[in-house]
Amino acid sequence: MSQLTQGTISFINHEKKYAMIDYEEGNKKKTVRASIDEAIQKQLKAKGVIKKVHHFMMGDVVSFIVKLSDRGDRMVATQLEFLYNNALDVLVNKATIQNKFIGYLKMVDDQYFVKEIDSYLFFPVPFSNWQIKPAENELNEQVFFSLENLHKKEKITASLFNNKYIPAFETTVKLFKSKTIVEAPVVKITPHSIYVTIVDDIQAKLPFEDNIAIGTIIPVQITHLGKNKIAVEKAIVTEE
Incomplete structure (x- = not known):
């Protein structure tokens, strides 16, 4: 053997x-x-x-x-x-105190990574559909980043500090902060969910309801906004 x-x-x-x-x-x-x-x-x-x-x-x-x-x-x-990996353990412990690191932006097999400047550890950098990915001339340049998913070392990822987003997402951020009620058209219906458009191509979902059709306008309010997820709830509109 x-x-x-x-x-x-x-x-x-x-x-x-x-x-x-x-x-x-x-x-x-x-x-x-x-x-x-x-x-x-x-x-x-x-x-x-x-x-x-x-x-x-x-x-x-x-x-x-x-x-x-x-x-x-x-x-x-x-x-x-x-x-x-002892070096990884050191970074995870540091991240619980001050989650800010310096590294170099890399691309391997069409996937973005950052290489931490001292340990040379590579961390994948996931991007949402609303983020603008770095240009080629930004590769191999120094970036600031934080570590996410610290509770599962095999799934740790990096999040860049200078994230850039499409204009529609920036508008959605303003709607969330101002608690604005959005008149959202229904664009898709499944047996369990109703999908509505918030701004341009940015969508969110609601629980399924009867008597709802494609094109129905539903007033909604954004209850959660992250770089990967938007949650909304049906808003109650009061007549003045």
Whole structure:
């Protein structure tokens, strides 16, 4: 049976989907290459070899098995599984006190990331449909960001401080702050929900009601506004 080994990721290339792992064997320091392809991780998870799919980072302590590559020309690490990351723990602890970091904006496989300036850890940057994504000339530039989803380390993401939004969202923010009642037309109906338009392409949903048709105007008030979600409730309009 192959021996399970433990090491630390010392270099990572997300674009080419591989990492280099430093480990010790017989009191000798060695380095081995491993694939970090998510498709391979999903296969290993389906077979029960690893517990969960992980977005690997610099400093990750991992377990793996060293074996001869399929081409037989070198040793490689297989069955890669994340164990822990002390550098990540430090950032999470810092975020609970002051959640503001500096990093560099990157793009890998059409996905935006920030690379934290001291640890070199990569964090994905999700964008809502209402945000304006950074231009190409903004890549590799320093940005300020905060960390989100701190309670689940495998799902931590970064949120940029200088987020930019489409004009319709800026208008929606003003409507929310002023508690304005919006005359919202119904644009979609499902068995459980009614979808209305707030401003331009920005939509929200209400619970299903009978006798509502496409085009019906419903007065609503925005009760929650986040960069990924808008919640509304039916407003009561009083006659003066």
